[in-house]
Structure formats: structure tokens, C-alpha cells
Amino acid sequence: MKKEYGKEYETDxxxxxxxxxxxxxxxxKEYFKRFTPxxxxxxxxRKIDVDVEVADLDEEKKAxxxxxxxxxxxxAKEGKQLLKCIKKKGxxxxxxLFKFVDNEERMVGxxxxxxxxxESRPAFPDELQTTIFQMNRTGTND
Numbered sequence: 001m002k003k004e005y006g007k008e009y010e011t012d013x014x015x016x017x018x019x020x021x022x023x024x025x026x027x028x029k030e031y032f033k034r035f036t037p038x039x040x041x042x043x044x045x046r047k048i049d050v051d052v053e054v055a056d057l058d059e060e061k062k063a064x065x066x067x068x069x070x071x072x073x074x075x076a077k078e079g080k081q082l083l084k085c086i087k088k089k090g091x092x093x094x095x096x097l098f099k100f101v102d103n104e105e106r107m108v109g110x111x112x113x114x115x116x117x118x119e120s121r122p123a124f125p126d127e128l129q130t131t132i133f134q135m136n137r138t139g140t141n142d
Contacts, residue, residue: 103129 005022009015020026035043085091097110101123108127110119 101127101129 006015006018009018095112097112097118100109100111101107102109103123106123106128108121108123109117112118
């Protein structure tokens with residue numbers, strides 16, 4: 001097979017007319033067309049421009065992502081803490097507790113500043129009164 005047909009015609013219209021007249025049939029299909037050196041250079045130049053623009057946009061994206069991450073992280077941390085509190089229906093706090101020893105029941109109770117019992121446990125032997133006279137606390141000086 002010849003590598004070229006109709007190259008002797010100088011205009012595109014004449015060449016296309018010759019090819020249509022002499023071809024067995026005309027079909028539309030995809031094929032690979034090589035670039036000319038000028039087209040290839042234009043594509044390479046455009047590729048460089050696109051790569052530079054993409055790099056610039058990536059830097060902007062990273063800066064924005066860091067900015068959003070800095071905003072989101074504290075909120076996410078607080079959300080996790082709140083979820084733990086909701087699941088447990090309370091939270092661990094540090095504060096003053098008031099210890100009361102009940103010698104009759106041999107129990108120790110810890111009360112918060114609102115007067116609510118927070119914790120109770122059996123009394124240790126050294127917490128129980130060792131005298132034979134037991135002093136009952138009534139809150140008055142009778």
C-alpha cells in the first residue's frame with residue numbers, strides 16, 4: 001500500500017475531492033494523527049502553563065484545608081467530649097467533697113457542695129471511732 005494518496009494536489013478541497021472520487025467507501029472512525037513539530041511545541045507549552053496553574057491552586061487548597069482543619073479540630077474534639085458526657089450522663093469533675101463517717105452503719109459518705117451524696121463505701125477500721133463514747137453529730141451544739 002502507498003503511504004500517501006493525493007499529495008500532488010495543492011489545496012485541501014482538490015485533495016479531498018480526489019480521495020472521495022477514488023476511494024471504495026468513506027467511513028467515519030477514530031484514528032491516531034501525529035502532531036506536527038509546531039503543534040507538539042504548543043502542546044508542551046500549554047502543559048507547562050497548566051502544571052504551574054495546578055501547582056498554584058494546590059498550594060491555595062492546602063492553605064485553605066489547613067485553615068479549615070484548624071477550625072474543625074477544636075470543634076471535633078469538643079464534640080467527642082460532649083458525646084462521652086452524654087453517653088455517661090455525667091462527667092468527672094474535681095472539687096471539694098465533704099466526708100462523713102457513720103459509725104452505726106460503718107459507712108463513709110462523700111457529699112458535694114450542694115449536699116448531694118457523691119460516693120459511699122464501707123469505712124476503714126482507722127476511720128471508725130475507737131472510743132466507747134460515741135458522739136452523734138446533729139449540727140447543733142446541744
